[in-house]
Amino acid sequence: MSDNAPQRGPLRHLRVLDLADAVGEAAARLLSDLGAETIKVEPAQGAPTRSEAPLHDGHSLPYLVRNAGKQIGTGLADDELDRLLAGADIAFCSPASGLGLEADALRARHPRLVVVDSSPFGRSGPRAGWQATPNTLLALSGSLSRSGRPGDAPLLPPAGIAQASAATQMAYAALIAHVQRLRSDAGQLVDIAHLEAVATGLDPAYGVQGSAAAGRSGKIRRDRPPADSYPIYPCADGAVRLCLLSPRQWAGMFEWLGRPAEFADPKFASIAARVAASDRLDALIVAHFRERTGAELVEQAASLGVPLAQVLSLGEALDSPHFLATGAIGEVELAPGLSSRLPVGFADIDGARLGIDGGPRALRTALWPPRDDSRAPRGAGASGELPLSGVRVLDLGVIVFGAEIGRALADFGADVIKVESQAFPDGLRQTRNGESMNASFAWGQRNKRSLGLDLRSEEGKAVFRELARHSDVVLSNFKPGTLTSLGIDHATLSAINPRIIVVESAAFSSRGPWARRLGYGPLVRAACGISSLWKYRAGETECWDGVTVYPDHVAAKAGALCVLAALLDREQSGHGVRIELAQSEVVLHQLAAFAAQESLAPGSVRPQGNRDRELFGDLFPADGDDEWCLIEARTPDELAALAGVIGWAGTAIGPSDELHAAVAAWARSLPPQEAMEKLQAAGVPAAAMQRLDQIAHDPQLIHRASYRPMTHPALEHTLPAENSSAAFSALPDLPMRPAPVAGEHTAEVLGDVLGWDEQRIAALLAAGVAHARQPNR
CATH class of the missing domain: 3.40.50.10540 (Crotonobetainyl-coa:carnitine coa-transferase; domain 1)
Structure with missing residues (x-):
């Protein structure tokens, strides 16, 4: 080496x-x-x-x-x-x-x-x-x-x-x-x-x-959806983003506003009722926020259980005492004489931050x-098996991140057991009419088994610990300290099973000043500086990232990557580890190059809008109702090819308002797909803006079998679902087992993992320690 x-x-x-x-x-x-x-x-x-x-x-x-x-x-x-x-x-x-x-x-x-x-x-x-x-x-x-x-x-x-x-x-x-x-x-x-x-x-x-x-x-x-759920409000020194979802959070906000009589009706616990009255409610919130600083507002909100975050610039995020305290930000020498403050990594393993420790180095060998070769993770078998077959995962994850990290492992063969509470169900199970299944849950929980277990009871905790004795991985994304309070943290579980790997993910890490903050994706993006860059131009207050799910999906895949690494290492070390991953740090990690720029030239990283991100380019209106075509040129040759396609009559070919206007006129005369095809035929990067319902019909994605039909007995319609994000030349077909109904596999899991007989399982069910799928559900 x-x-x-x-x-x-x-x-x-x-x-x-x-x-x-x-x-x-x-x-x-x-x-x-x-x-x-x-x-x-x-x-x-x-x-x-x-x-x-x-x-x-x-x-x-x-x-x-x-x-x-x-x-x-x-x-x-x-x-x-x-x-x-x-x-x-x-x-x-x-x-x-x-x-x-x-x-x-x-x-x-x-x-x-x-x-x-x-x-x-x-x-x-x-x-x-x-x-x-x-x-x-x-x-x-x-x-x-x-x-x-x-x-x-x-x-x-x-x-x-x-x-x-x-x-x-x-x-x-x-x-x-x-x-x-x-x-x-x-x-x-x-x-x-x-x-x-x-x-x-x-x-x-x-x-x-x-x-x-x-x-x-x-x-x-046909156009962008409103971001009513995650509004941004001005405050004394910038802006804050509010995220009110649950009735409990609204109760805290109602108290904070001084219990205004016009919003005392219990109906305002509903998001829909608050949106309908948003003009009046926003006026109260604006008046309440504008004389206070962002830090004061966030502290007060936290004491009331109201999810709120400052909308920080990237430079402010890099200087944040929280990210400095967690070790997410560090000083790195990227090249001789060129040092920069930047995100150094997004995960801790047994308390040690992993990530960048220096710039590129000359080859020594x-x-x-x-x-x-190390051995494969436990359970490795014949080459025809899926890579993670034999690996058992206890999945305590909830909502988007929690669904996706477990699914990433289940899709490749792990036995992922979703541990569910009847009293505190996963928010993804919520449906308007109380149905047992919805499309979102079906997508995120496929290939898993469901175990109904009350972790508030001492007997339920004991059952979980016994399951951990026979498992490889525990996944969670509760607020920091929850696993410890339940008595199922890594220290406890590793005393039972030294090979156990425990993942704990939160919005802002378990350390630092923000450790106890409530965190949803929009608040994470605001606090990390990415929302401040998601604008049409600098100087605007409003950000336009409100409806995206980012970073939950990509953070979950980063977490699953850490789990694979830990499984591989365990076969050398013989012991498991505790992995801590903060979604906010995944966001910062993805902005590392711009963080370096901001550190070296403060104030230089600003919103870019749509125009001229490359040598030339913009998002141009095309023929049709809210149809658009993204057209760019990275080199003079591509720019010359673009000018040729549109029949540019100008004498000089270079980025200019005149050429921009000519491209705009040309694009407006064509459907976006046709404009894209013509430009790509000439070697010019171009893309029609596709909507969500078009993706499964994209000819390239169809060729690659990126999606395949997914059925579920509790859903009326067949759904397109991700097949795999890569094409493997020597991998068995990935499974597509339907997502479980709550408690569907309780008896099965207790029987085949712990070897318990029907009488013992029935006693747990009768005592309410475990719960099983309800009849006709």
Whole structure:
């Protein structure tokens, strides 16, 4: 192992070669953050990503951040590269790397290697050769259709989150393939399409909550939906975001406002009633907030159980005492003489922060010794089994994050047992008419079993602890301290089962000044600085990220990635770990390049709007009702091709208001799909803005089988559902078992996991310690 290899982290035995594009670089960095020894190989002239903006003192900050902690080998001879490949576990490659390497050739020469091929649209299909930018991926994925002011143009989210979300999906898929390699002693090819990864991982059309309801009904708005549930209000020193959902939270707000008589009617415990009276209610809140500072308001809100967060700029978030106290932000030397404050990681394992510890480093070795393979996670069996078969997970997770982290493991074969309380049901189970199932729950809880158990009772806690004795992983996303108060925290469970892995996730970590704050996605985004960038222009108070589910889905996949790493490490160490992951820190991690820029040039990171994120570009109205086409040019050649397609008669071809107006007139004359096809045929990045109900009919996603039908006996209609966010060359078909009704598998779980007989189980049910599916439900 080289002198620069990481000496800590659960993946310290893993060897990764980065021969990839920007998304592959970011994915490889995630594995490096978790301890993998990672080498980036570049052509003699350097990787194309070295020139990516923003630049500082001639350095590309995104390049430095994506490759932090890696060794860099430039211009290696073929035999040197081949020796590295022979010793590697995972290789990320891409046609855009500049190395001229083909994934198929790498697999042929090294059949035990996991090769991850990174490209915008995948290796085959009608759009495999199309051009793409992160913004065109957002347009095609459906995410853009939900972003922005109702009645206005859609608004591109802040730069970076599309690539970072795709990279998280890619890293997880790579590690899944590695686990399968340890089972079968054979590598495989993982074909990652950035479009598919963004469509299924950022704000999914057919996923849990938020967009799920729109994706199911087919009643898609023609413009952006209102963000009534997460309003932003001015205060004495900026703005705050309020999130009132439950009756208990409204009760706290009613008390805080001085119990106004006009809102004393119990009907205002309903969100719908408050929205109907929003003009009058907003006037009271504005008057209540405007003379107080954001910090004062947040402190007062917390004492009343009212979810509230300051809308911070990125610079303010980087300076926050909370993120500094948790270790989420640190000073890092990215290059000699170039130090920056930036997010260093998003997870703690046994109290140690994992992540960036320095910038890219020169390659010290061009030879890895032969592999000393670790064993697969417990339960590894025949090569025809799914990678996680034999792994048992006790899933206490709730709402979006809680659903998705367990599903990520269940989809690949883990036995995920959702532990449910009859008194405090998962909010995802809520339905208007008391139905036993809804589409959102069906998407997020497929492939799981349900155990009804009262964890408030001492006997229920004892049952859980006994289940933990026979399990591998416990997942939770309660407020900090909940597992300890229940007597099922990592310290307690590890005394029973030293191999147990416990995940605790919260909005803002269990440490630091914000540890006890209530956190929903919109509040997390506000406090991390991303909402302040989600604007049409600087200086506006309102942010337009209110209806997205981000970061729940991508944070859940990051959590599942940590679980895989811990399972692999356990086979070397023999013991489990406690993983703590804060969703706010996942958001900051995805903004790391812009955090570096803001640290080096305070005030330079501002809302970008839609126009000219590349050399030239914008979101242009197209023919039709609220139809749009995203058109960009990254190079002079692409700009010249764009001018040719639209018949530009100007003498000079360059970014200008005149060219912009000409492109706008041309786009307005065509349906967006036709404009997109014409421009892509000429090699110009362009994308029609797709709505959520269009995603399952996208020809490229159809070719890749990104979605497949999902049925549930309690639902009337068949639903499109995510198949997989990657194409694996040597993986069995993934299961699609229906999500359970509450308590559906209680007797089954207690019988097959604990070996209890029917009489003992019946006694637990009669005592109310356990509960089972109700008849006719």
